[in-house]
Amino acid sequence: MAATLKDVALAAGVSIKTVSNVINDYQHIRADTKQRVMEAISELGYSPNLSARSLRSGRTGVIGLAVPELSLSYFAELADSIIKAAERRGLKVLIEQTGGDRAHELEILSSPRLQMTDGLLFSPLGMSNEDADHLNVSFPLVLLGERIFGGPTDHVTMSNVESARAATAHLLSKGCRRIAVVGAHEGEVIGSAGLRLRGYRQALEEAGVPFDPRLLGYTTLWHRSNGATSMRQLLESGVEFDAVFGLNDTLALGAMRVLQEAGRRIPDDVAVIGFDDLDEGRYSLPTLSTIDPGRDEIADTAVRVLQERITNREGNVPPREFEARFHVIERESSALPG
Amino acid sequence: MAATLKDVALAAGVSIKTVSNVINDYQHIRADTKQRVMEAISELGYSPNLSARSLRSGRTGVIGLAVPELSLSYFAELADSIIKAAERRGLKVLIEQTGGDRAHELEILSSPRLQMTDGLLFSPLGMSNEDADHLNVSFPLVLLGERIFGGPTDHVTMSNVESARAATAHLLSKGCRRIAVVGAHEGEVIGSAGLRLRGYRQALEEAGVPFDPRLLGYTTLWHRSNGATSMRQLLESGVEFDAVFGLNDTLALGAMRVLQEAGRRIPDDVAVIGFDDLDEGRYSLPTLSTIDPGRDEIADTAVRVLQERITNREGNVPPREFEARFHVIERESSALPG
DNA sequence: AGGCGAGTCTACAACGATGTAGGATGGCCG
DNA sequence: CGGCCATCCTACATCGTTGTAGACTCGCCT
Known part of the structure; x- marks a missing residue:
């Protein structure tokens, strides 16, 4: 059985809350208390229970990414970039495949399973501009791709x-x-x-x-x-x-x-x-x-913007549009004298 | 604010536990009570808080998948297959990229972030057979790939x-x-x-x-x-x-x-x-x-075996090896008269 | 000397769900 | 009619964490 705060508190001879404070880098703790707690932690191999933490704090540290299919190279490379961008910000990514199917996409927007995440990066393929209303959801959502413009959420796209x-x-x-x-x-x-x-x-x-x-x-x-x-x-x-x-x-x-x-x-x-x-x-x-098309920039912007929305949920920031910078890459297939 | 069991119970005029029982398909509930609860649920748009549920039950319904990189097509297609296999079994997949780096791989095996998941599908690239001991972890783990054989965990691989x-x-x-x-x-x-x-x-x-x-x-x-x-x-x-x-x-x-x-x-x-x-x-x-190499079979077996280990944690089943069936696919690049 | 603020720590409640134990009702048996 | 069981439901404790409120000490100022 994994150790809990209680076990650590007992071992260090302090209260549960003090251990919690140590873990959360609370400022006012005597050096020797901190020391004792740290030792107890490493001795018991304690690590926090994330379910309990997220029940209490309302955050999971996980964001969802919904894409059509990873076997489409573009989305695999996008997912790669997004996971890396999320990692830089201390977030994990849960991937959902929609198959590019409109019904499946709509379902994801209302699925309770998303409660396991703090927000969603959503790259629809089957939905179209008329479905924009469905993006009015109660959780932080950042839209990717070029299917819907002018929707009610932040949108990161390419030029x-x-x-x-x-x-x-x-x-x-x-x-x-x-x-x-x-x-x-x-x-x-x-x-x-x-x-x-x-x-x-x-x-x-x-x-x-x-x-x-x-x-x-x-x-x-x-x-x-x-x-x-x-x-x-x-x-x-x-x-x-x-x-x-x-x-x-x-x-x-x-x-x-x-x-x-x-x-x-x-x-x-x-x-x-x-x-x-x-x-x-x-x-x-x-x-x-x-x-x-600036994939890394898209990934980085999307994760950053989503994190902002998660952190600042009630901020009345209107939906924003972001366009990544692009570059023409000349290789052999168009290498004519010019 | 999302509705909770409490809100539903209040609306339906029953106890919290009764609502919980309805949700979990408990047998002995009067039809009209059930009816009332169901109505309250849909009226309030209630959906269970998964953090609370997993705190109580110890399960998250999420499995981890650690692969080198999604931009390597093989792993993108493997991830695709695994997400689909997991979906068939009601599981979500959280993807972690190791970059094929041994240190990063070892870190994942001891990371507390994995507590967000019930188990891990692990496809190492940097680790080798001498690192097999590191696979002795306290959570359900299924090994993929061909880097380590005869390790302490279930192993799904190709022939x-x-x-x-x-x-x-x-x-x-x-x-x-x-x-x-x-x-x-x-x-x-x-x-x-x-x-x-x-x-x-x-x-x-x-x-x-x-x-x-x-x-x-x-x-x-x-x-x-x-x-x-x-x-x-x-x-x-x-x-x-x-x-x-x-x-x-x-x-x-x-x-x-x-x-x-x-x-x-x-x-x-x-x-x-x-x-x-x-x-x-x-x-x-x-x-x-x-x-x-039988990728779908690998994915399906891996998820199935992991789920078995999750459901039956103390079962003393010794580690097993699985090899998927393969097929030779002849296309133009070897289409000689023979 | 009394009071005030900063520093250090603790007790308790709360997040939202589920497990346990048991209370109330009704039907059926002897 | 009393007892027993099945059915239906509830109260309470609990999972492991964090927020709130406050206790206590100490040094410093007036």
Whole structure:
């Protein structure tokens, strides 16, 4: 049986509360008392019972992270960054997988199991802007991702439009004029696809390059196979293009594979850029140019903001929006003379 | 403020304990009492305080999972499987990253923060068999991976030797006779590298193919870049080979990239097989043959066994070893006529 | 000398749930 | 009719911690 404050108090010949005070670094304790308590603690191998502590204090020191799936590399790397950021702030992370399913996401927002945590970092995929009301919850919540904007909570996201514009501008600067897109979503306005497509069109417009809807490859999911399928359809459609903007790296990698099978050289015949800066793109053949969306900054900001909300629960701070800084990363897949 | 049992009891006009009994499905409650309590519960939006419950019951319903890093795809996919397996059993998962660092791993085994969990699934990378004693801990612990065998706890692992033998035999069946290995560890006997290399040698021996140490590419880490570097060294050494066994998929993918840069055709000049069945290998060019080590089975077994140990803490069941079933998956990278 | 404040420590209640023991009711048996 | 059991419910203690209030000592000021 684990030792409790009571055991330590008995061993040190002081009251329970004094031991508690020692543990919590209370100022006014005589040096020798402190000494005796410390010895008793280490002798009994005492360590505080966190359930009791959180019952009393209302805090658990654990935050929840809800993501679609860890087997999607982007979310695995995001979770990695978030766990590290949380560790720096003395927090643990409990991960919940939603499968990107709207019903499951809504369920998590009302699940009592979340009481085990002090707050939630929430990255929905199935919910959309009309569901924003569901984010009105009684616990601290920080929203991630690009599915919902202007909701009732703090929101940490990447600069989708600007960075997609930069990615497109990068391809344009290499002399490409017919830039295909892989991963577009029919009629979407917000959401990663909608926003990035908007950046794409802005860049075209700025460069005076006409927009050709035939260059858009639609695909709902963003797995590798979808990138491959979408690219196959573009090739079959016969539309001409000299570059591909994969709306994420996974799509771009799938598309690259099909391009190579079809005998197109990258970057000579077709330049390619992705989005996310997955580790994988660093080792593909060719290595994949991409957008670094500032994942560590997103993780750090999200955890910091959530912790602020947890610490200062009644503060009437209105919801805030944060956008991480991004970078264009040029690798082999777009390394044209320029 | 969240409602408590007390509030519900007041609203329903019963005692606190009766409400508790309703919640815990106690048998002897009059139908109309139950009804009234249920109504009060839903009216007040009551949900139990898990800290209080776990203080009283000694259970949290959370298990810990310690892995090196989620940005390593294998561990991300393992975590995914484990979270799903835990969910099926009503458990939540708290993830801890060790960075594969021995000191950090040892620290986790003695950290009081683990009190927030009922038990731990532990996948060390820095610890070795000599550290087995450190696994003698006072909480339920299930060991994963291939760093420590014969330790004092239950252990769930893959059939490293057998499946590596099968992978090698697969290449041999395709007519390959000079099979290079990427990812070997100098002098290692157990550990993924040591075990898989043993399987490799067994298969050679069975086929009467001589073992040539010059075919071994050494590299401590198993990232993509290490596979690439190791392959580059093999090529520079001038040793001849007609196949490559990457001790994991990541290494194999890195090696494939270098082979292709060097103008070797896969599988025609060099057949390649990996190990892990990462999603990524399904979409590489060419697609990567590999070993499916039975990840879901590992996850499911690990969670089940841990839960048994949690439920039955004093049972004197001796430590058990579990090996998941594996499968050879042939894809393009080894698709020779055979 | 009396009073005041700072320093050190303790007793007790409280967080919200569950286990234990036992009280009240009613039906059934002998 | 008395006794017994099953059913239904309640009061109280308890898990291990922390917040509150206050006791006591000591030195210093007036």
